[in-house]
Amino acid sequence: MYLFFLGQKIGMTQIFNDTGLAIPVTIIQAGPCIITDIRNIDKNGYNALQIGYKDISPKHVKKPILGHFKKNSLAPLKYLFEVKLNSPSNRTIGELIKVDLFSVGQKVTVTAKSIGRGFAGCQKRHNFSRGPMTHGSKNHRQPGSIGAGTTPGRVIPGKRMPGHLGNRTTTIKNLEVVHIDVENNLLILKGNVPGKSGNIIKICSH
Missing domain, CATH: 2.40.30.10 (Translation factors)
Structure with a gap:
């Protein structure tokens, strides 16, 4: 039933x-x-x-x-x-x-x-790995490159990036x-x- x-x-x-x-x-x-x-x-x-x-x-x-x-x-x-x-x-x-x-x-x-967890970065939202923490690196929790330059010259839809997490x-x-x-x-x-x-x-x- x-x-x-x-x-x-x-x-x-x-x-x-x-x-x-x-x-x-x-x-x-x-x-x-x-x-x-x-x-x-x-x-x-x-x-x-x-x-x-x-x-x-x-x-x-x-x-x-x-x-x-x-x-x-x-x-x-x-x-x-x-x-x-x-x-x-x-x-x-x-x-x-x-x-x-x-x-x-x-x-x-x-x-x-x-x-609902509000706005979250790539590490928390998509389980990305972080950047190096030593040797002068300034890329710790940034997402990094999001696509090629001239070709295709745009961000592909569906790219995993920071945004709203939870409440779904x-x-x-x-x-x-x-x-x-x-x-x-x-x-x-x-x-x-x-x-x-x-x-x-x-x-x-x-």
Whole structure:
């Protein structure tokens, strides 16, 4: 069954398995999510589910979005995402999706914004090696030559140079579900998840 979840990254820790091996894990506050709308081919041109997460005060929601929730008799939610499906006919608006749909050992795909690191040089951004640090060298962290002179007489597009690093949508596949806390809606995944603590995470599994 195709699962799609929204959650919030809490942080990282480690747990010990039955053999005493320490496993690095990421704890995610996964859901509960609510199906806020169902898209179909006849009306919208495609099949999809709209999923909402995290309650919010109505005064912080714009009126058109607030009307969308009132039409479906739902409380306002802060985050809305769509996931395309082949056949969403077996779902209903207002249905609650909880973390107990996952199982331990299951593989999931996680998508989130990576940590923004601002403007970075070639060493940090592209793992360039630095220049010599002695014998009068003045080329320590500079990028060096960026192309030939007369021919082609320009910088080739895509040249690796200093620039903005991080704050990009990043996807990590095949993260294993190590533990599930149904009471507190916690999903514990083996390994690291993009972004800082408090980041909104999209989790999906086939």
